[in-house]
Amino acid sequence: MxxxxxxxxxxxxxxxxxxxxxxxxxxxxxxxxxxxxxxxxNDAQQYGSVRGRITTSDGSIAPYVSVALKGTAFGAMTNEDGEYQIKRVPEGEYTLVVSAVGLFPKEKQVRITSKSTVVVDFSLNENSSELDMVQIDGHKKKFKVDKVSPSLRLQSPLLEVPQNIRVVTSAVLSDQQVFDIVDGVTRNVSGTVRTGHWDAQYANISTRGTSIPAFRNGMNLKTPWGPLADDAATIDRIEFIKGPSGFMMANGEPGGIYNVVTKKPTGENRSFLTLAAGGFGLGRAAIDLDGKLSKDGKLLYRFNVAAQAKNSYNKYNYTDKYVIAPVISYEIDSNTKFTLEYTTQHVEALALGTYGFSPKGYADTDPSLFIGDPALDPAKLYDHNVTLYLNHRLNDTWKLNGQVAYLNYGLEGGTPWPSTIAPNGDMIRYLNISEELAINRNAQFSIMGDLKTGNVIHRLMGGLDMGLLKTWGDFGNAINPGSADIRLSPDINNGIFNIYDPRYGIPVANIPVFDRSRSIRHRSGSNTYATELAYTGAYLQDEARFLDERLRLTGAVRFTHAVTVGKTNKAQVSDNVFSPRIGLSYSITDNFSAYTLYDQSFLPVAGQTHEGDPFKPIRGNNIEFGIKKDFFDGKWNVTSAVYKIVKKNQLTSDPRIGPDNPQIQPNASVQLGEQEFKGFELDINGEVLNGLNVILNYAYTDARTTKDLNPNAATNQKGAYAPNSVRHITNGWLSYRLRKPGAILDGFGLTGGYQLLLDRFAGRGARKPNLPDFIRFDAGATYEKGKLAVSVLVNNLLDRRLITQGSYTPVAKETPTSVSYYTYIYDMPRNARLSLTYRFK
CATH class of the missing domain: 1.20.5 (Single alpha-helices involved in coiled-coils or other helix-helix interfaces)
Structure with missing residues (x-):
């Protein structure tokens, strides 16, 4: 309480x-x-608007540039893409003035006519004398952005979009000393959590009570276990789209998606080097090089490299990785540009599992418990991602975009797991082979622009996207030559490993051997992990803008043809689905809007039941209402929403799994009848006072099964909460930076935040909270002077035993050597991080 x-x-x-x-x-x-x-x-007058894009003489975008109509109160500032728009301008003749520190100002005469939009672009020359003294201050909106990335293909400002979209910028990641997407990123988004899994190699993020897929640059790159968690060195921003997004973003869950936008060349010298160290043996180096390969600024590059090594709170465990991400872009002419990007990650971990186990309850054992062994070979993971983009501006209002992507993800290792646990903590362990290969191919094409009919502006968008995902996996038992016993056991105490008194050092002769004489494709052909899913989708959206663009009615429809390839005719499924979308947004004032949205989602599901029946596609629909308000010329924003999502055919573990039914595979799944997710969200973010940036959010989520087709009353899920859902989530982060040139403390700052997860539900069938509350506090300090910046941060100040995931494994008939047990994953104990950043310019 x-x-x-x-x-x-x-x-x-x-x-x-x-x-x-x-x-x-x-x-x-x-x-x-x-x-x-x-x-x-001027009520009796008619209104128009003016918009455009500002660049510098070498073609680079010009963000945070002031644009004003001389002698009036009308004006705007360009966003991160150099775009501006001034609305509701009385008709007449004006002088448009553009100015910024470091750039020579320019003026143009414009005539605004009734209910029309004038497009005025500028190319500004640099003022080198000013650039030597002053740098354009882009920190003012480091916690808030006004538009999503082009990869989401939404042309309207966030304030006008009829959907709750939250954007986590790279500046926020830096301020929180985040090194990858699983490193506390979800604290910045209401109702969003990460479920711990496999030593945080995968993001495993949920919002609004449902798991959401991983997108990179607008393309669905989710695989059954991957892709690997994106490293901060490659991330420009992370966009969380609440609610269904399949109408244009390909297939997905009704709860939403998260879209990682990778760093692209800017044409400006924003290069920097960061060195970091911290608790549990953390060491990291990252370099970001951003610049021009040609004097005319048409050929640009971006090159990111990061290497990191860290131990674990688990005894003996460790994770080493490196990331390489080169990008080049070439501007063929003023309207056409292509970009080629490659990202590869390589990870080595002694064990993927950082799980704790106990017959007594959650968080019972010490975080240092490791059920693996230093004698075992480490697991190795990788992914390769290649993407080619082509962007073409047809005219002032229409754009054509295309992109293709290829992802190759792989895993090779072994996973220790308990076979039985006794009441006193005696455990019999076994070793599973853990191997997977996934190849994901995607292609997208879109066209967008404005079309005017009478007094109505139609913001049109249409497109086509295609995908093909193939996966192969082997998670079977190891083979121990000369013995049917596949237990992991130090050659002491009759092969017993005790979780309260662990002893390590398995003799080589006792270590099981994996049979990899055949490729993963051959081995996977005989199990349920070999899957193939192909889809083609086409969509069309019209955002009709009425009443001087204050009222916006969005109508969209998507057609999806999906094929799930099965090993039998019965398991081969072909779906043809129409998904509608209707949204309404109204600007009560220039900085205050209200919206409502109805949307649907469609997600084909590979695989089949134990009986060989194919899974039906997951369907969802969402209805929500929300308000958005910008304060102080857009420096900070408040967004609030209420929603209700109905989801059908969600997968869950087969309730028959257990010792009484050994023929049912441990990974077998069935589909529930229907789940309902409803809740309330509140997000506050931006610069609320000079130098003080804030992120505050709260979400109430009620996620339950409302229908279950399972006839067995003992295992029927009706009324149960969705696994890993959280009823109350609130997060806060404050960052204060003193900006007083000449003062001793100029550039000094304080940062800190909290995370509270209350009323948490773990496992299948939970009808009341059964996971401990998650309460975490962090605090730190920063100092910037010239090109150098130093940051220190202490996470989990109170050193609480925090659980990021939990489940319960029942044993049908308990014995003195085998009882039901709890499984859980800890968040990091208290740890500190120190980072040093040097900016080359």
């Missing part, structure tokens, strides 16, 4: 902060009143 009071207090404080900020903004309020007065005076 005390923790829940803290949660409520946090958001009361946020509300007070919002009110206080508004109360202390007399200049801002006066500006708004003045603008309203202008609007009132």
């Amino acid at each position: 005390q923790i829940k009071r803290i949660v409520l207090s946090s958001f009361l404080c946020a509300a007070v902060l919002s009110a206080t900020a508004q109360g202390n903004s007399s200049n801002f309020t006066a500006s708004v009143l003045a603008r309203k007065a202008v609007t009132s005076t």
